[in-house]
Amino acid sequence: MLELMRTVRLKLIVSSEQAVALQTTLQANREALNYTSQVAYEKGGISAFKQLQQFVYRDLRDKFGLKSQMACNVCSTVASTYASAKSNNRLVHAIYKHSKVVYSYNRDYTVQVDDQTVSIGTLNKRIKVPFLVGNNYRPYLDPSLWEFGSAELVPTRKGYALHVVVKRAMDEPIPQACDAVIGVDRGMNFLAVATNHHDETMFYKGRPIKNKKAKYVRLRKALQRQGTRSAKRKLQRTAGRENRFMTNINHQVANAIIAFAKQSGNKPCIVLEDLTHINLRATVRLADRYWRFSWAFAQLETFIRYKALAEGILVLSVSAKYTSQKCPKCGHTERANRDKQNHRFTCKACHYTLNDDLVGARNIRDRGVEQRHQIETIGA
Ligand SMILES: [Zn+2]
Structure with missing residues (x-):
């Protein structure tokens, strides 16, 4: 219990x-x-x-x-x-x-x-x-x-x-009982891409948030330039508002993922990338300024885990290695498989092609399926 x-x-x-x-x-x-x-x-x-x-x-x-x-x-x-x-x-x-x-x-x-x-x-x-x-x-x-x-x-x-x-x-959810596995990839272009065992997919767009976020960045810069005491106070208030905005978005994204999981099966299981060993700050800075706050990224995971638990939905973590480079069909892994510019994934070995934002979610899902299978056979 x-x-x-x-x-x-x-x-x-x-x-x-x-x-x-x-x-x-x-x-x-x-x-x-x-x-x-x-x-x-x-x-x-x-x-x-x-x-x-x-x-x-x-x-x-x-x-x-x-x-x-x-x-x-x-x-x-x-x-x-x-x-x-x-x-x-x-x-x-x-x-x-x-x-x-x-x-x-x-x-x-x-x-x-x-x-x-x-x-x-x-x-x-x-x-x-x-x-x-x-x-x-x-x-x-x-x-x-x-x-x-x-x-x-x-x-x-x-x-x-x-x-x-x-x-x-509550009863602790067990992997053996799952009837649906949902892979969730968190990112910049889309805050979340989720895909289930039927290849049904949910995209949660990041662009509107990106724009709003850019507005905050501009405002912050302007206030920092002013440097007066009232500007500093305003800066603090703006930061608070920005954090509340992100928190609210994260609640919405997490709710959407839970809803998607529930419509995928009676006992769904959500699979996330294990990001604890990734230097989030560095990765994020390189990838996109939007995730300026790595806390927002981590917060989304906390919300997903919490809401899932409240619904009796199991959450598994899998390795994040090469999830965006591996071909979901033949397993061939190469950086060049992904064409970031055109948002296209094309496998150099088997020529399988797919939207590049979907690749991560599929690989994460498949790793989750594998892990569940291992748990079942080993009984761990
Ligand atoms: Zn392939």
């Missing part, structure tokens, strides 16, 4: 009265954490929850006004801080600089998905607060699939957010 976890970010829409209640709670909680930390430290770094609770519980309730569950959560936060300090053999007095409150589901917070509100504990009473949630997170608020775990109340630049952990137990 696997346990999937995901943190869902809910943006809270608070009234001014509620804002005061949350602020007071955050403040009291931080003071309580620091008080508890001091007691734990002075007594030699208490890392056992129960022991710590015996020392501070009364004070947390009476002096800091915390509700019972919140007081327990403070003890458990501090206890685990000192437990990890002890395991590193480094006992230091822990100070909590940022204010956040940890909540336990049902005991001090609940989520009402239908009317999009949360009920959360404050020092005085529980308050009901409407929330906003991004479309990417919405599927995780389905109580028939996901179970709510702990949550954290955190102050944001403009207000408050609740970070809710959702969990789900």
Whole structure:
């Protein structure tokens, strides 16, 4: 069994009265954490929850006004801080600089998905607060699939957010059960090319993104030339927007790949190139400025893996060597097989010809099929 976890970010829409209640709670909680930390430290770094609770519980309730569950959560936060300090053999007095409150589901917070509100504990009473949630997170608020775990109340630049952990137990997908194998090639011209065992293909075009990306590059250059403080601030905001843009695109590409896999079979398996040993930065710089951020490339893989797991879809990695040079038909491998200029792959040995962007995806798929076959025969 696997346990999937995901943190869902809910943006809270608070009234001014509620804002005061949350602020007071955050403040009291931080003071309580620091008080508890001091007691734990002075007594030699208490890392056992129960022991710590015996020392501070009364004070947390009476002096800091915390509700019972919140007081327990403070003890458990501090206890685990000192437990990890002890395991590193480094006992230091822990100070909590940022204010956040940890909540336990049902005991001090609940989520009402239908009317999009949360009920959360404050020092005085529980308050009901409407929330906003991004479309990417919405599927995780389905109580028939996901179970709510702990949550954290955190102050944001403009207000408050609740970070809710959702969990789900799943069976680990096994290669033996696959009825479809999908090879996925990630690249510049196309962000992704996916092909299945029937040679059906999905292309996810990179060009519109390339153009938008070029716009960002121009803007960045102009701002860098200005060099003023306001230009620097603007530069930072632009970078943030650009990253969010890429993240959003990666979600879309990953969703498209998952959808393609699901329509290819009941128990599909996705095959990706193993890029961990490739110097991504160098390769990327040579190939295209678009993947300026190698993190975006790696992020796409994370999204594919995560979304696949949530759907019970297996993901295999195969060697990335020569995937763009090898003939999918006869296996002849030569750099000259590929005519990059004309986007044509023509095998020098058997003259098999194909769109060059498809070659990678086919080879990756075939390596996945091979690997699955090996797993079946060896039983590894
Ligand atoms: Zn060939």
